[in-house]
Amino acid sequence: MHSFSDIYGNALLLRHLQQAVAGGRVSHAYLLTGSAGSGKRLIADTFAKTLQCEAGGTEPCGHCKSCLAFDSGNHPDIVYVRPTKKTLGVDDVREQILEDVSLKQYRYRYKIYIVEQADTMTVQAQNALLKTLEEPPAYAVFLLLAENQTAFLPTILSRTVTLHIRPLPDTMVADYLEKKKGLSPADSAVYAAYAQGSIGQALDLLEDESFQQMRQEILEKLMALPQAKKGEVFLWAKDLEKYKDDLRFLDMMQLWYRDLLYAKRLRSEKDLIQKDKKAEIFRSAVESEGELARKAALIQRARVQLARNANFRLTMEVMLLQLKEN
Ligand SMILES: [Zn+2]
Incomplete structure (x- = not known):
């Protein structure tokens, strides 16, 4: 558990952190940005565990007191800071960071604060934290985790090393x-x-079972679409209203036509994404390449129209009728 070599991707970013440890050039504050699920917390945890490891290497040893304390979920010198409400307010920063940071570390080399959802920090909270970032105690390291870098004051950004986690x-x-x-x-x-x-x-x-159900349903309907009667198409458009707030079904439709196009063009299953449906895909890829490309584009057009607040049901009716045409 928790070693840099086990983390997928973002090799440069990981090397940067490991070199900072190796060279003893650890900054007092880092901002790790990346989308949800990109590994912000995993990278921050691994970095924190490495910094505190008593073996002093560029990976946590996994055996020392510090590593064992980390694994137990109870490391005295790694503090997790979280919003108590929707945003990380000035009270959170005061109670969870400022009142704590003046106390020296318990027994390990650093005192590390991992601040989750740091981009929800209010302006007052950021200003309260700023004073500490300007003159941090020698032992303090702040790891701010955020999806959105633009939420931070320039004064905060100028005090932190920003690292972007890429998809x-x-x-x-x-x-x-x-x-x-x-x-x-x-x-x-x-x-x-x-x-x-x-x-x-x-x-x-x-x-997510709903994702699997949705995919099953969408693919079955798309396969039946060429033979469907007009009335059935209208019913489907009505039924799709249940997914009004979950447009992943459009991704599924685009991926379907994308795979039909590849099946038609290359005649090999190698480049199909939905390999679990390869038989169905080859059976359905009867139209010309131009026609299939046009259909994939129709879905994209519907997506753009929905983003511009077009009527959902009407947009679906038009899209499905055009998809049905040969
Ligand atoms: Zn260790």
Whole structure:
């Protein structure tokens, strides 16, 4: 558990942190930004564990008192700071950081504050924290975790080393699912396609039955669409209103036509993303390449119209009728 070598992707960022440890050039404050599920907490935890490890290497040793304390979830010199309400307010910063940071560390080298959802910090909270960032005690290290860098005051940003966690290639997410979660190559590729380069999001999808039901339903309907009667198309458009606030079904539709196009063009299953549906895909890929590309574009157009507040049901009716045409 918790070693840099086990973390997928973002090799440069990880090397930066490890070199800081090796060279004894650890900054007092880091801002780790990345989308939900991108691994902010995992990277911060691994860095904190390494910094506190009594063996002093660039990976946690896993055996010393500090590593064992970390593994027990009870490290006295690693403090997690979280918002108590929707935002991280000035009271949170005062009670969870400022009143604590003047007390020296309990027994390890640093006192590390891992601040979750740091981008919810109010302006007053940021200003309260700023004084400490300007003159931090020698032992203090702050790791601010955030999705959104623009939420911070320039004065905070100028005091922190900002590191961006990048989305991983789909192939890397798929590799993780295969090796660490024991998924088949076909299933791994499908989940990776919907995970937006985030292992955390892929893991959420694995647990999310509604996602699997939605996919099953959407693919069945798309396969039936060419033979459907007009009345059935209108009924489906009405039924899709249940997904009004969850437009992942449009991703699923786009991916379907994308795979049909690849099946048609390349005649090989190698480049299909939805390998678990390869038989259905080859059976359905009857139209010309131009026609399939046009259909994928229709879905994108519907998405843009919905973003501009077009009527949901009407947009779906038009899209489905056009998708049905040969
Ligand atoms: Zn250790």
